[in-house]
Amino acid sequence: MDYRQFRAFVAVFEERNITAAAQRLHLSQPALSGSIRLLEEALGTALFVRKARGVEVTDDARALYPQLRRMVAEADGLAQRFRKRDERERLTIGVEEDVARSTVQHLAATARACVPDLQLHLLAQCEGDARLASEELRCEDELFLPLLSERYVLALPAPSLVPGNVTDTAQDAAMDWIVCPTHASHQRLLPLYGSRGDSPAALAGNFSLALDLVAAGVGSAIVPESLAQEVPGVQTQPLEVELKRRIGLCYNVQALGNGALARLRDGVLGTGAKPSF
Template sequence: MLELRHLRQFVAVAEELHFGRAAERLHMTQPPLTMGIRQLESLLGAELFHRTRRSVALSPAGLALLPQARRLLAEAEQFGPLARAAAQGTLGRLRLGFVSTIGYGPLPGWLKTFREAHPGVELALREATLDVQLAAFEAGEIDAGFVLHAPGDRLSGFGAVRVLGEPLVLALPADHPLAAQVRVKATPVLSEPLVIFPRVISPSLYDAMLAFYRDRQAGPRIAQEAIQMQTIVNLVSAGIGVAWVPESVTRLQRPGVVYRAVEDAGLACETSLVWRLPQHPVVRRFVDHVTAAELSSHKETP
């Protein structure tokens, strides 16, 4: 079987064109070097050197093999650094799921700085709701994901770190009577037709929103369900109803829609970065990066 030692011996002799000097370079004696070259020639079925008592020269086969042997040895030298980089999470591929709401917030900045700090990590992004991400985790298609949920909720069997907490605000058609108020009260909202996401895409948050109505002895008038926040906001602009959305969605400016805080609602949501256990090194590197960035942003906020 061809071994790297054969290639090292061949390259040393090819570059020195002298078995004695090549043996010294390899810190070995000449007889085993001569035997190693003969083994290589036997394995390849070709003579690599023309030898005389006074000279050593590369044969046509040796001339053809030399650049390939150098390339293989150079690649073999990278095995150690590559393995260490992969083990440390600075090399590899991170398949990341994310809900659209985090895209309106800090996610673009986190991705930019992570790519700059870890150019050896390839990012593969997939926008997906919680239910789609769970299926992707099960199928081994993503490594980590940003998910939206009610405050304090956790996914069983996953590692998680909370990265964002924010209130829910009300998206209203611009011509709605409540839109004229800077801040609105909860009571007038209870009877308004509601545009909401299906429960399956965030059960804990959906249940928290319905509990808001039940606690006030009201039943939500669900006018329409939609999956994406952008679609929900568009339906509000069409006058289909009002919608509770994370505060970060207010960065999505849509003609015909205004956003208002509801003073006595107390509704909020959280976004967490989740991953399957045990944690992959690249995932650990990304989690550490996001956590550090989030801590830094809190320190900078007066």
């Protein structure tokens, strides 16, 4: 006995007609009749009595119907569940370093809003159909889809908050800088360090590591606000000169062959919204 025989039985029982049941299952009449015959042989009983116009069901068929109807429904539901999963649109996005968790959450919420049937796969750093990164990390052959903008702030150890905005005097007199000389943003931030930037208290490979040093009381750093907000033991102050960075998706034009990425792009561009922290 197998699933095809069960489906054939349920269809004939409900239709009371071999021709109608065969059409319902998109089978030939001989194929359907063969399935019923095999099921009857396996059970050792007749299930239907053939008449000139349709069929009559036997008592054994009436007893069997509820069980086989439930089994067919469960099997169909299981198949539909996995087919639906396979039909989801897939999008793989690499998340570069120095992207805050709140930014990743913003991307995920935006993606699900634009592509409700999306299966999103997040990987670390330079992977996938697109990369979530700051605009500074966009390669020459990549397009950039901005998702949000955020400002840079002064991050200080919580017990050593410097009053007021950052000025040249405050920088020269009170700042032990933690700098990220290999970071793509370094040239933009360099003028803000003042004379003490020539002899920093510590060097870091990225903003996240710089914030760990700030929290440890080593010094102060200029970092994106979203990252600083997620590190315990760090307080922030605005900079005197407003400086921002844009976070978004970096991708090659060929990647738009992925329908999910194309729908996400169209959805973001359609809203015209450029939220910021």
